[in-house]
């Protein structure tokens with residue numbers, strides 16, 4: 001493992017400045033908002049995630065050449081933009097986005113990255129399809145708190161198959177939805193497949209404020 005995310009990311013790549021990594025143009029925000037109004041339940045948020053949430057999602061993650069990163073629900077790509085520089089270091093990326101318009105936006109914003117138009121439930125068959133090994137990191141932007149128990153179960157089961165033995169599955173929930181019955185159900189099912197790696201991290205500088213959760217398939221020491 002040779003790469004540390006989030007601390008060095010802005011210095012490692014002189015061809016990208018901070019604005020490239022963090023910027024979310026007004027047009028992208030409006031596009032995201034329009035997708036929320038088209039499918040509020042599936043999109044789950046009116047506004048894309050902030051850079052602060054992006055940093056928390058990638059904090060203390062170490063990746064090396066050949067590792068695979070999967071992103072669920074990239075939306076307009078706030079986390080994708082922070083992952084992009086690592087392609088140059090030989091990290092392989094697959095984004096899975098269900099919304100057709102957001103999928104098209106991702107393809108034009110990140111032409112060098114691989115996206116699949118479909119559901120995160122398909123993740124393990126997609127890794128096979130693209131001849132990729134299990135993922136070292138699965139980053140989720142999915143609105144689990146809005147999903148049916150069956151869909152939660154399907155995605156978590158597929159995630160457990162797709163994640164390597166020492167991989168990290170990281171997701172977030174909005175603070176207000178974290179108290180809902182579906183969110184409680186998500187945490188209950190997640191505990192069947194994973195264990196929490198550390199205490200949850202709260203990110204108040206996001207609209208709405210969020211909580212980041214990290215899971216692994218086995219105990220990882222010295223994390």
Ligand SMILES: C[S@@+](CC[C@H](N)C(=O)[O-])C[C@H]1O[C@@H](n2cnc3c(N)ncnc32)[C@H](O)[C@@H]1O
Pocket residue numbers: 042043044045047048049072073074075076077078079096097098099102118119120121140141142143
């Ligand atoms: C809350 S938004 C997060 C977008 C982005 N990651 C961010 O943080 O700004 C949720 C995203 O997940 C996508 N999504 C919802 N259900 C999905 C599923 N089953 N598989 C893949 N993507 C899904 C939505 O279309 C939307 O882009």
